[in-house]
Every structure is written in C-alpha cells, then in structure tokens.
Amino acid sequence: MNARNQKNVRNCKNIRNYKNIRNCKGIRHCRDIWNCKDAREYVKKLALAVLIVLLCIVAIPVYAAETDKDINQIVFLLDGSKSMDGERWQEALDSVLTVAAMLPDDYQTALIIYSENVDIQVGFDQSLPERILELRETRQRGYTNTGEALETALTMFDSDVSGQKRVVIISDGEISMRTQEETQAASERYDNAVRQTVAEGVTIDILLYETEEIEEQITQGADQTEGFVFRRTEYNTAELFSEKYLFDQLGLARIMLGSSDSSDSFSGISLQDTYADRVKILLTAGSRIEDIHVACQSKEVQMIQGEKCTVVILDQPMEEIVDLQYTLAEKGRMNAFLVKEYSLTVTAEAAFQPEINAHRIQVNIVDSSGKDIFENENIRNNINIRIDGEKVPFEVRQGKAYITCPSEVSRTISLLVDLSGLNSIVDCQGAERDLWLEVPLPEEPEEEPDYLLIAILALCAFLVLAGILIFVLYLKRSRPVPAPAEDRPEPSKYSYTGMLKIYITRTRSGYDIPPLSFNLFRTSAGRVISLQEVIKNCDVKEEFPGAEAIYFKAAANRTLILTNNSDCTIMKNREILMKKQSYQLPLDSKVDISFEDEISELTFQYKEA
C-alpha cells in the first residue's frame, strides 16, 4: 500500500466511507471479518477495493428519454360578413397571419371564414400564411351566423390532440340573419355551440370590433370558456391583439427588440447566439411596412408579410447579427419582437473523484447541430442547474458545465437544467433526469498483506477512538474544532539535482520579469519546497496566489515530484495536473501554471544544472 492509502486509512472521514462502500454494518462487522477463518483473504479483497475506489474514476453516462410534445390546435373564425369589409378585413387577416406565423411547430392552425354559412375552410393540414395572401382580395358580404361556424370549428379539432384547443373568433360581435326568426335561431345555435365548446374543453378567444349601433352577442362564449376578449378600439389596435394573444395568452417566450416612433429601421439586430433552430422576428406597425430587406447568413430565410405586420423567419441562423431594413408608409409606432426556438439535448455524466471524495458531474447541452451551447457566455449566464431542487453553482470548461457534488454513499440525484432564463421557446430533451452517483467499491491489493492487516487494525482502533471523540464532542459541543493539519507533502529521502528555469509570462502588475533560474541542487536533500519559496528566492516581489500550495520534492532517477494542493491550473503535455495529486517530472519537463487569480502565469522547465 502506498503512502497515500495509508493516510486514507488513518483518515477518519475515509473510514466512514469504507463503511458505506462495503455496505457492512459498521465496526462490529470488521471484527467479524477479523474473527472469521478467511479473514486475511477478506481483508485482501477489501484493501484492493479501497485501492480501486481511490484510483478509478467511474463515468456513468446517462441517456435522455424521448419526450413527446403536446400538440395544440387553434381555429380562427373570421367573420366575412359585410360589416367586416375594408380596413377591418385587412387587419383581421393580419392578426391571423401574425399569430399563425409566430406560433412554434407544436401549434396547428386552421381558419374558417363565415357569413350566414361557412364560406371558406382552411384545414390544419394547410399552410395558413400562404392561404391568407389569397384571401386578401375576398369580398365580404351577407349576414353573420357565428353558431354554425363554431359548430364547424368543433368538428375540425382532432380528437387525439393532447394540448390546448382554442377557437379565436374575429368579428364585430353581431349575430344577424335575413329575418328575425332566423337571427333568433342563429343566436340559439351559437349558445348551443358554446355549451358544446365548454363540454369539449375548447377555449373561445375573441377579437371584437366594437361598433356603436351594434350589440355584441358573442363574448359570453369567451366568458363561459374562460377565454380572452380583446376589444378593438381606437387605441387597442389589432396588432396589439396579436402581441397580447401570442405573448400573454399563449405565453410564447419572446425578447422585445425595441419599440420606435420613427421611420428608422432597427438595423443590426443581435440574435446573441447562433444555436437557435429557428428565429422569428415580428415587426408590427401602425402603418404599412414596405421595402423590407433582411441580410443574415442562415439555412433559409422566409418573410411573411402582412399590411402592418411582418414576420421574418430564419432557419438555423449562422451569424449573430441580422441586418434588417424597412420603410414605414407613415411615421408611427413600431414594435419588434424576437422569438427564438431552440432544440437542445442535455446529457450528463458523473465521475467519482476519490481525492476530493466527490462526484464531478459533467453537464453537456448541445443544439441540433451538436454545438456546445455553454460556449456562449450569455447563454451560460441564463441557465440554472438544480440538483434535488436546489440551485447549484457550476463552472464551464471547454463548452461543458462541471458541478462538484460531495458523495459519501452511492445515491440517485435529480438533475434539472432550467432553461427558462433563455426567454425563448426551448424544446429540450433530457433537461430533467435522475442521475446515479456510484461510489465504487474498494479492491484488494496483492502485495504487502501484513501491512494492510496492521492498517485495518489501526483503522478499527481509530474508529473506536473517533467514536469516543464524537461522543465527547457531542457532550461538549462548545469545544472548538481542531484546525486541519497542513497538507504539505512528506519529506523525500532523495537529493535534488538540476535547476528550475522560470519564465513569468504574465503578472498582475503587468511588469515584465526577466527569466529566473533556481538551483535545486543547492537545496538540502529531502526538503519539500514550495513554488512560492522558489520565486521569493529569486527576489521576485510579485504575488502568485496558490504558489504556496504547489510543492516540489526530489525523487529517484534525477526526477522531481510536483504536488499541487492549490486551485491553480497546471498543465503539462496537454494534460491538466489534478489537485491533491503528485506528478513526477523528468529532466527537461516543461510545466505551465495559471495561478488562482486567473491573471498571473508562469512556465518553468526542470533542467539539468
């Protein structure tokens, strides 16, 4: 058993681990082992298991389960009677267009244009924005029979739809037919249809064009289904309805790009990242939007243009800045919104690190093209990771997030990646998952069994003493906790050779320090020397945080042992030297250190003197 294992055996904390790892029943069980016939064999296996626990890193890949998306359906009922002609008709079509174009893939839309009968029907299987362009020139005529339209709408919904079902009625609110009787019958038909709507769990939302001399008869439908009623007045424009409906009622996550009251364009819109699968930019204005020009590298650019609204759809944008230019027919209000749709996959792996007695969980989030989204600082800052419901800090290296999770026993944790901070539509696989953190079992070394037996005995004795100590502490809680011993490595039996050539490549003060050399062979044999002592010896006044916990000691064959007990990043041969570990440096080794302040850096070479 090597020195480090011995130390672990002595360490009271590790003994507790021992107990848990083996799933044995405590010290008594140890005694049983000792007493049993094959005790020596058993201890051998046990010690080997300890060795494996301490040396191996177990990676547990976790694969995300597929999640089914809820499909939502919305049917627009557009009043095509005479009372809706002219500007109202264009506005109404704009509203339908805006809502239909902005909704993500899990929403399906259909349209019914009705007067005394259902005139035009556009099913869920057809592209609404495309059909709307054709409907611009339709003539509005006849009476209004909302009831029939509502009945038709209810027949259009698929029975197996798991999400919301909504009907949006855009009308002036009047139900009127040729004769009084017919009107009465149409009203009743509407009431019946509403009742059926309530029964089927469909919500009715209404964009109501209030007209002074007309009494509206349809909003009760919205009231009964707890729907949304928007009354179109001089100030409550149809564009405002689209915005409110999309973002407030349907809860579409969006980023407000800006609002302006001038005719200048929002040129240079920043998407902040290029991981989104689809980006939609919605422009709504008080007047006609003309001469729209979009420049952005993406897989496909689509532009859906209404009278006073425009939706720009970028499929898989490749650059962060979108150049968007347009002119307004008249100077007036203009709002711009950004809706990003991400398709992400979360994977997580846990690896046990015996030297810190904790699991290191690596969380990786990739977009649909496999790029790590943690690379982006903005995204990184807006993502939260929760373990068992508690928000945990994480550090990001090379596009992956790392969380240190102290583990003493094997257990399952619940890991949640919270992406709500992105303010976007996120379709994420594996954002919530359970993760098994396994603390590996120790294995028995083959050599020096006698030594191990002694160690186990010492361990048992130590456990007894520790138990007594804990008991005493329990009784006298006020007694102060003893300070941890300095984790300076133990002295070496070898003599130093060679020298260190130190090149300070970056300092906090910014001063350039000439190359330094430190003759190790003049250092007394066996002495453990810290990097700070070396630097101080070279008369350097700069501070190098963490240098005091980087130690050197001589080893066999003219090598040097470097022990890193600091939080500095130490690199050698493309490898990061782990904390609390020792590494052997042969002659001519080159090591790069970034200190704890993340500013100071140095490179040293261990060379022959």
Place this chain on the structure above:
Amino acid sequence: MDTINQTNRTLLLDVINPDMPDLLTLVGDVKGIDSLDDDKMKEINQYLECHSYEEMERKFQPVVWSFFDANSQSVKYTLERPESMPESMLTPIYLNEFENFQKTILSVMQSRKAQGLLNTEFSYEKVLEMISPKKVMEDIKQVRKELQYNYKKFTELEDGDPQKLDIGDKLNLLFEDASTNYNNVMAMLPLAIEDIKTRLFLGASEQQGEHAEIVPGYLSMGNNGELKVLEAKKEESTTLALRDDNINTGLIEAIKEDYQALNSDSNDYVQNLVVRTFCPLVSTEQTVVDVEAEVANYNSYLEFYRASKDNFIKVVKPLLEKLLGIRMFFDQYKVKAKGMAPVLVVANISPEMLAKSSNLPRLITYLNTTNSKNNFKDTIWYAIYPNVAWSQDVTNRIQRERFKGNVKKAGTDVYSMEALATLLDVFKDYRVETFFSFENREETTFNALAAEGIEKAIEKCAPLTGKSFSEFAIPVLPNFTVIPRNKSGIILDSRMRVTEDNVVEMSKEKEDIMRLWIEGVYINGAYVAAGFRAACQCPEFLKDHFSRTKIRTDMELPGVRFDIEAGNNSLLAYTTMPKEITGFTNSIKTQINQKNFGWVFSSENASLNGEDITNISVYKARNLLYDSEHSSYEPVYKTQVTTYIERILRYVTGDFKEDNIKNFFSNNPQSQKSKWLAKKDCINAIIMEGDNLDYDIDDSNGVCELTISFNGSPRNLEVQINRLTSNIS
C-alpha cells in the same frame, strides 16, 4: 549524410517586414505543450524559411511606406505601416531589384569587387550619382526610345496583322513601365527637374550653362563665298514636321489618354510634363517658357526632391543594411554543384521582443521541436543576432529635438547585450551557436579595428564571458563597409538663378549645390560570418576550395570539424567580400593572436601559390568560452563537433542505449567511430589526426561520459544512459 543531412540551418533574429508573419505569431500559444506539431512546423517553414535572397524578398516583401504630410509639406517615410493612415494615402516602396537606392548600393558593391579596389581608392561619387535626377532621366530616355520605335511600327502595320498584336503587347508593357513614373508625383520630380533644365538650357553649351533662345536655320554660302547660317522659313519645315508628327501626335494622344485614365485628379502641368518627357520630338508644337516661373519651380522641385530623398535614405538605410546582410549570407555559398546549401529562417521579430519572459516559452517550444528530435531536417545550428549596441546609452530617448539631429530609424534600433544574454541562455540548451556583431558605425569597421585593436570589443563582450552559454556566443568583428561615411555625399544638382540680363544660369555658389548624405552603408559582420561558416559545412563547397590541394574531401560528412584557422585553410576558403583596407599592423595582429578572441575577419595582403587573395578572409574563429589553461578563447568548431557527435550518438544508439553506446565506440569496422577514423585525413573529417574520441560509463549513476580530444585538448560531454527507470515510491 543520411543521418544528419544539414548542419547549417540558421535563425535570423531580426525584423524584415513587421506586416509579415513572425516566429512568435506562427508558434502561437504553447501552454501545456512541449513541442509543435508537424503541420505547425510546415506552416512556419512555409512562411519563414528561405533558401535564397530572392526567396526571402518574395516572402517578406521588404517595404518602406511613404505618405505626404500636409502640415510639414513634406514626404514622410516609415518602415512600419502607419496604422491611422488610410490605405489610399500610403504608397509602398518595395525594396526589390528595381528600387533605385538599392540598385545604386548594389552597383557600388559590384563595381568595387570587380575593380578590387580598397575603400580609399574607390570613387564612390560616380556610382552614387545614380540617385541624381540626371541618371533617372537617362533610364527614362531608354524607355522613351523603345516606346517611339514600337509605336512607329504599331502605326505602320495594318489592323488585324498578328505582328501588330505582338507589338501591342510590347507597347502595353512599356506603357506600364512609363506609368510607374507618372502615377506618382514623387517619381515625376526628377523628370520635372530635368525637363525644366532641358528646356531652359536648350541651345546653351553645357559648360556655360546659360540660356539663349534658338532659331532654326540652314547653312549656305554668301555672295562672297562666306559661310552663313540663315534663318529657316517656317513653311519650309512643315512637310518634315508633319511627317514626324504623324507618329508623335498619336503617341502624345496615347500618353495623354493613359495619364488621364490613371489619374482622376490630373492636372495640365503634370500632363504636359509627362508628354514632354516621353515624347520630346514635338516640332510643330510651340510652348512658351515662363523663365521666372520655371526657375522657381526648378529650385523648389530640387529642394523637395533632395529633402524627400534624404528622408527616404535615412529611413531605408537600416533596412537596406539588413537586406544586404542577408544577400551576403547567401552570397558566401558559391559552388559548382549545389549540396548542403545554407538555409535561413527569418524570425521577423525583434530579438528584444523575443527575449521577453512572456515570449521565451514560445521560442523554447519551437527549438524543442527543431533541436530535440531525432529528425535533423529542421534543426537550427546557428543564429544571427545583429546590431548589438556599441554604446551603453541605447535606452536614452530624446524627448524633444532641440537641434537638427539624425532622423529616427523607426523600428530599427540596436539590440541590447542583455537580450542577447537571455537568448543565449536558451540557445545553450539547444546548442545553437549565435553569431553577433555590433551596430553599424565607424567604430566597428575595419578602419577602426586596424587603428584601435580588439580591446574595446573584448571589454564590451565581458558580460557574456565566463557564463554557461559563452561557448555559444561568437562575437564577429569587424563590420563591412559598403560606402564609408566620409565618402557618402552625392551632388544632386545646383540651384538655378536668373541673372540681371534675364539669362538663366546654374549657380556655382557652395550653398546652392544640392547634396545628399547617405552617412555610410555597412553590413553587419555576423551575416557574413554565419553565411561563410554555413557554406563551409557543405562538402561541395570545401571540395571546390580545396581541390587544388592534395587534401581529400569526404562527400558524406559535413564540415563541422573544419578548422578555418588551421594551416592555410583561410587562404583556400575565404569570403566573397572584397578587401577594404591594406591590413592590420603587426602589433594589432599580435594582440589578436594573443587574445585569440572572436570571429575576426582580415583584409590582409596575402598570396597562396603565387595567386593573390583579393577577398576578405577569416583570421580568427573563436567563441567566448575562455580556456584559462591556454589563456585563449575556444575555437568554434569544437562546439559544433561536440554537438554533432552528441546528436549522432543519440540517433545511432537509440537515445543512448548502453549496448549501442558500446557498439558505437567499438573497434568493429562497422562502428560509427571506426567509420569516422577511416576518414581522418579528409578536410572535413569528424575525427582528425591527433583527435581522440573516448567514453566512460559510470554504472552507478547511469551516466556515460564522452571525452572528445581535439589535438590533445579535451572536451567532455555527459549523457544519461537509457536504462530501465525505477518508479517513484
């Protein structure tokens, strides 16, 4: 040479063009890595490795940037591209073979070498006149002649004739040449100066330099038989003139059109000037000369030309000296059949920058890749560190110019001894021998060395002696003189003045003579020394030089053991530089021989087998490792032989395997040592007569100690034997 195929790859530590990639940039971030990958090395070689001067010129495109400063109404030049200046305002002047100043300097070197004259004997003034407007005009006259000849043929041929198209191509090229002149005003200045002079002095005898109007006439006899020159009647000349004009008018129009097409803001004066310069045979066009205005223009053009040329020379000179150095580096290698030709890797970065702590890890990583592998293709053997500060006040910077002083040499400051020491400390680990020489000034020339000896140089090199890296520092003395400072004056021309009789004449007043001072052009000795030593590594080179002697050259061995000081070697192999002075005095030579210091060139009168040596030879070839036993500095070859043997040993023994080491030194005829001993009588033998190579293995420490004795003087080398390594406990 199948193991080590080159022993002369040289690293130049200097900047040629700051806009081009440099070693530091190309090496990039080296955190956590020991060496560079092969792709990176390929990229570095692609950008920085040069096999000839022309390749260096192509890769680095040495350039001087010029721009006009409206505030000072002058032309400014700089070696670094001014960042704040828009691209359109900058004019690059590439220092290639067409550049006038460089052409002049090269002519000086060539003619001095051809004539075999010493510095004092050579007439610099004549060659340097090439910079004056008169010479520029002479060049243009040649272009002009060809232009007219070809244009005439072009107009004579019918359209569609293939020959006409061929001539059209020629004309395009000639126009391109001509347009380089009228595209920028600076190039127009010498033309304008000469043009004014021609027009004002038309008819005046050159000696008198006075202006008088000319009237065309013809010779006839008077009634009494006396000879008379009668004024010709205008109409009589019309026929001749018109015939002439058919060609000229076309050419004039073509040049006018070309000028206007190339210059958006064209003006009539320059247009006429261009036309007059390239089409002077206009016989029917009458131009009125405003004498006062033309004289004023002439004087201001001349002054402007002098000032800008002066500024240009001051700025370009340091760069030009580097380029000459590189040219001479490659020039040393002259062989009948090319073998191991020297290769120069231009770091293109200031050594001061390279020596900064933050940058050294990059250099180390680069050298670790080139010099610590058993692949010797990219191994760097030498380095050139030029322009070491002669005086200590390098860092003194003047805040304000109180008196007219020297123009600042932007980016071409001399380099410090401290940076050299830092770099040597790194080079030592990779066994790179560094040739360094002091900055170019009168104190570092042959003249100064002959007068003052080497004491000063020894004193200046004191910080580098007695150090672990001293062995790798080779101080080169002296620098070479291309144009001595005291002979570097060029008379451009004199001012003009209008006398009381309204006659124009060239002023003969001393203050009216326009003069330029180049203030000396020198070549750093380090380039020549490195180039020469690199050339000596090639067996072909040695064979060419020693073919007259009975000494054999082995074509498989490099010249690492070639001792230039031994016997008559320096009279058989010498540099390509022409002699500069009559020689050193005996006392100076005694001093040099006593101290045995540095790499010293000599410009001695010498002859071998009745043949005079007219070139500069190597007198001493020593580094700064002081051998107190013999009270002298060590010869450079010892270091390279040691390096060579160590590298071969490492390669042949598979990284110092004990059995292989024993085999290496065994008496078996196939052992490496035996192979070398068999060639001991060659000029490039690794082990020469009197040398010995021995080894001793210390089993307890796992160390093999090599002893290489050069004529009895031992050199020790310790290598770690490759055995099973024990694990740490």
